[in-house]
Structures are given as C-alpha cells and as structure tokens.
Amino acid sequence: MIAIEDLSKRWPGADRAAVEGVSLTVPEGTSCALIGPSGSGKTTVLRMVNRLVEPSSGAIRIGGEDALRMDAVTLRRRIGYVIQEVGLFPHWSVADNVATVPRLLRWDAARVTRRVEEVLALVGLDPARFATRRPHQLSGGERQRIGVARALAGDPPVLLMDEPFGAVDPVQRGKLQEEVLRLLRQLRKTVLLVTHDVAEAVRLGDAVALLRDGRLVQHAPAAEVLARPADGFAAEFLGADRVLLRLSLFPLEAVPARPEPAPGPPLPEGATLRDALAALLDTGRSAAPLPGGGSLALADLLAFAGTPNPPAG
C-alpha cells in the first residue's frame, strides 16, 4: 500500500507550492493514475514517493513503513520506477540493465540470470533474442518493455510509472498498455502512475487522482470520476468524450440483457459497452444480439451511460 498524507513541496524561490496538502492512498495490489494539466505537480508527487524529491512537509508510508525515515537507497530498491525516457545504461546489454537491482540486492549469479530471463519473458521479449543487445539496437516499444522488465526485476511490491508509454506510437501504445495492465494485475503490484492521457489513466488506473495547481481536485475509482467529475475544471479536463471512455470500462454484462432476440450479428465475446454502442450506431438498430443469447437494447445502454432515453419513435 502507498499512503500519502498532507504532502507538500515548495521549491526554493517559488511563489507557490508545486504540491500542496495532497492525501491519497493506493491500496495493496491496485493502481492509481495521477492526471492533471502540465505543471500541476504529478511528477513531483511521484518523485516524492521514491525520495528523488524531498517533501517540504507531510508523510508517506509504503507497506506501513515511514518512507521519509527510511534510507533513500534502501527505499528505492523496494520501488520499481519506469520513466518515459527509460534511462537504460547505453553501454550495457539488456540483460545487465535488467539485472541492476537484483545485483544491488546481492542475489547470486544464477538467480540473477534466471530472473532476467523470467522478466524478459513476462514483458513479451524472447531472452535468447534480446538479452545480449544494447539499448540502441531496440525499437522504442522494446526499450519501453525493457524499462518495465528492469523495474520488475527486483520484484518490488510498489511500482511508480511516469508517462511509461509516452514515447511509443499509438498502435504499440495500446498493445503495451493492454499487456502491462494484465501483468500488473497478475503480479498484484501497487502502482502509482503519471500520465497526461485521460484514456490511458482510466484504462490503467483502478482509481484516478486529478491534480490542479498542486492540489487534489478529485480522487475516486476511474468510472466514478468519469461519471461524476468534481467540478467544471474536472469535467473539462476529462473531456466531452468521458461518457464514451466510461463505457469502455464496462463489459456487456454490466447492462441487464433483454430476453428477446435482436436482428443482426451478435456482439463479440469480450466486447465493452463502448463497442456495443459503436455497433448499434453503425447498424442503426435499437438492439443487438448478445453472444450468450438475448439482446442488448440501446435504451438500456443509454440509461446506463446516464444519458436520458431518446424520445420514442
């Protein structure tokens, strides 16, 4: 668990605090995405958690331990850190880069080798092909995967990620997000993530924390933030398509099925409510068959989305 209490940071000479009175908890095995405009303090909050930035005041506890009283180096070995620029050592092989923390933890050589192979496989890279390469022999997406592998290598309970997919093209990005999401859930890591991309935040974050001028505006489960933005600023920041984004978080089962059949091809297994809405709009129908039988009605979908039912006829 990461527990942040009344955390503030005032840079020397700054006329206002970069972070002011932020309190938030990320429960064990869950993820929280920090979002907010440029300069709102997201990265500063993240870097206070691993003490790359020393807070001006407040408290941080990690797994119940006072992070501000711990030795900073010991603390950082318990926290995986993934950044946009990845920060791999250019003259080291992929294997040596990934082995950094296990070696600092003084694992024996055989265990380090096993672990490197294990985490490379976890992030979808074949150790036989990638272990001996240098960072410049990798694509941007592969480098990003190595960054995630390196952060996971010491098996830290907590992961901090700062724009982890920022440097990757949109197609790769979607795929990477999907895989990392699956991986983090499977490994039950506690994750604090910074992104400026609302879609990425709600996809990867169980909860979303919205910052404005260093203060926390809203902190709630992703679907809740999208359904009920705290104020006008939050609504504008989340964007007019927040209703669609929210639908993409729910499976078809979230809306009660109607027993009657509907014409047309069934919605695909594993589709989201957003996919269902797209299919209904595409076909111009008021209901679509569900993969397991019965149908999903447009009116029920709109009611779920919080949109008033369209007029009859």
Ligand SMILES: Nc1ncnc2c1ncn2[C@@H]1O[C@H](COP(=O)(O)OP(=O)(O)OP(=O)(O)O)[C@@H](O)[C@H]1O
């Ligand atoms: N080392 C530093 N010294 C002085 N001021 C800093 C330092 N690092 C950040 N700041 C200031 O703190 C404020 C918050 O910066 P921070 O990087 O946390 O914002 P952010 O929300 O992560 O922004 P972005 O989305 O642009 O990365 C900004 O006003 C920034 O100029």
